[in-house]
Amino acid sequence: MITISILGSGKVAHHLILNILEQDNIALQQVYARTPDKVSNLVSHNQIITNISELKPADLFIIAVSDDAIEEVSNAIPFANAFIVHTSGTKPMDSIQNTNRKGVFYMLQTFSLDKEVDFSEIPFCLEASNVEDFLLLEKIAIKFSERVYKISSTQRQAIHLAAVFVNNFTNHLCTLGEEICKENNVPFDILKPLILETAHKIEVLAPKDAQTGPAIRGDQSIIDRHLNALNDPIKKEIYQLITKSIQSK
Amino acid sequence: MITISILGSGKVAHHLILNILEQDNIALQQVYARTPDKVSNLVSHNQIITNISELKPADLFIIAVSDDAIEEVSNAIPFANAFIVHTSGTKPMDSIQNTNRKGVFYMLQTFSLDKEVDFSEIPFCLEASNVEDFLLLEKIAIKFSERVYKISSTQRQAIHLAAVFVNNFTNHLCTLGEEICKENNVPFDILKPLILETAHKIEVLAPKDAQTGPAIRGDQSIIDRHLNALNDPIKKEIYQLITKSIQSK
Numbered sequence: 001m002i003t004i005s006i007l008g009s010g011k012v013a014h015h016l017i018l019n020i021l022e023q024d025n026i027a028l029q030q031v032y033a034r035t036p037d038k039v040s041n042l043v044s045h046n047q048i049i050t051n052i053s054e055l056k057p058a059d060l061f062i063i064a065v066s067d068d069a070i071e072e073v074s075n076a077i078p079f080a081n082a083f084i085v086h087t088s089g090t091k092p093m094d095s096i097q098n099t100n101r102k103g104v105f106y107m108l109q110t111f112s113l114d115k116e117v118d119f120s121e122i123p124f125c126l127e128a129s130n131v132e133d134f135l136l137l138e139k140i141a142i143k144f145s146e147r148v149y150k151i152s153s154t155q156r157q158a159i160h161l162a163a164v165f166v167n168n169f170t171n172h173l174c175t176l177g178e179e180i181c182k183e184n185n186v187p188f189d190i191l192k193p194l195i196l197e198t199a200h201k202i203e204v205l206a207p208k209d210a211q212t213g214p215a216i217r218g219d220q221s222i223i224d225r226h227l228n229a230l231n232d233p234i235k236k237e238i239y240q241l242i243t244k245s246i247q248s249k
Numbered sequence: 250m251i252t253i254s255i256l257g258s259g260k261v262a263h264h265l266i267l268n269i270l271e272q273d274n275i276a277l278q279q280v281y282a283r284t285p286d287k288v289s290n291l292v293s294h295n296q297i298i299t300n301i302s303e304l305k306p307a308d309l310f311i312i313a314v315s316d317d318a319i320e321e322v323s324n325a326i327p328f329a330n331a332f333i334v335h336t337s338g339t340k341p342m343d344s345i346q347n348t349n350r351k352g353v354f355y356m357l358q359t360f361s362l363d364k365e366v367d368f369s370e371i372p373f374c375l376e377a378s379n380v381e382d383f384l385l386l387e388k389i390a391i392k393f394s395e396r397v398y399k400i401s402s403t404q405r406q407a408i409h410l411a412a413v414f415v416n417n418f419t420n421h422l423c424t425l426g427e428e429i430c431k432e433n434n435v436p437f438d439i440l441k442p443l444i445l446e447t448a449h450k451i452e453v454l455a456p457k458d459a460q461t462g463p464a465i466r467g468d469q470s471i472i473d474r475h476l477n478a479l480n481d482p483i484k485k486e487i488y489q490l491i492t493k494s495i496q497s498k
Binding site: 090108109117154176185197203230238239249 | 452
């Protein structure tokens with residue numbers, strides 16, 4: 001039985017807790033939450049602690065707090081040589097300083113509290129300061145997911161940057177698309193099959209080969225008409241810049 | 250039996266032909282193709298014409314050619330009062346001029362020759378100059394798809410513009426994400442579940458509510474680190490502009 005304690009109560013902690021509770025060979029030891037209400041519907045009252053000093057020993061401590069709090073939370077763990085990992089896409093492994101047994105357990109996915117996520121499809125990006133601890137992380141991750149990768153801190157930072165482009169930024173372009181629909185009394189639903197197909201197409205085609213539209217065709221008359229139709233200066237600027245970027249490839 | 254002739258041999262024509270051939274109550278009359286080879290694997294030799302003057306009468310002529318050629322192709326159809334529609338997302342219905350029975354049969358989807366598309370999920374945006382002809386278009390479209398909309402030329406142009414944002418531009422951001430992966434020896438496959446989940450999330454959440462990442466959190470230290478990591482000036486400019494746009498909402 002592998003014992004794990006979770007430090008954090010946000011979206012990542014929430015999904016981790018739910019999935020640990022489903023496993024036979026993993027025991028959720030404790031959950032550290034500054035706001036116990038945020039996890040009280042998931043775990044029993046006596047498993048929740050509001051002070052890190054109340055932690056019991058565990059095989060693994062997973063820190064799932066905001067990037068800026070990782071160091072402070074890690075430093076407060078009251079055991080010498082505990083195995084401590086964080087779940088950040090951007091912080092280096094060495095932001096954990098109070099142990100030689102450190103690692104990263106980064107789940108490359110977008111989490112919302114109100115949307116279930118299929119853990120088995122999530123890529124787990126693992127890193128650890130020694131081989132044995134890496135193997136423990138791997139043993140845990142393969143219970144959750146079929147996609148487990150060994151990823152260095154440098155690679156992870158690149159993945160996180162790429163993820164901002166393919167998730168945060170694409171999502172925002174959909175927000176802009178929704179605004180354009182609203183302004184013209186068109187239901188945004190009409191665009192949803194296209195949005196899904198755009199993602200599915202990339203499963204089988206490299207995105208460069210999947211590119212369509214007026215920019216790649218060099219259809220200047222449509223580009224001009226679109227720019228004319230855009231009243232919002234920032235939408236216009238985004239249209240021009242991405243069109244230029246598509247045409248530069 | 251409804252008889253339809255297709256004018257065009259590109260991606261849209263290709264998918265239309267395939268789906269018409271599957272219907273019991275629709276007969277594919279003829280296909281006009283400047284390059285017969287492009288459709289010779291789909292329809293029999295004697296159905297393909299290379300000169301529009303060889304067209305036989307049909308209940309509906311669907312023009313699926315590039316926007317700039319619609320008028321010329323339409324004008325060459327040798328029948329008075331034929332029912333002629335185009336499939337363009339951007340051209341007004343009135344770009345068909347040689348008949349009073351005109352319309353638009355716009356399929357809001359991204360097509361590639363080498364990727365099957367589920368027609369039943371495609372939104373069909375229909376418009377016609379008279380009610381009877383509209384009903385004919387609707388009768389045909391509901392055989393193909395569960396998503397049939399009555400959309401004016403003005404609305405269609407807004408949809409097409411929004412589609413550029415949610416499809417063409419999001420796809421390009423994935424191209425940039427792939428480049429970042431390649432530069433750092435990370436397999437792009439690692440991002441595919443995230444790309445799919447981004448699209449699925451929008452099925453249940455408004456994109457504005459689904460927004461995550463450093464821009465919406467106002468995490469300037471990560472934003473600065475990302476900007477530092479980007480050597481390509483156009484990627485850097487896109488990062489800054491979309492971050493600004495997210496933060497302006």
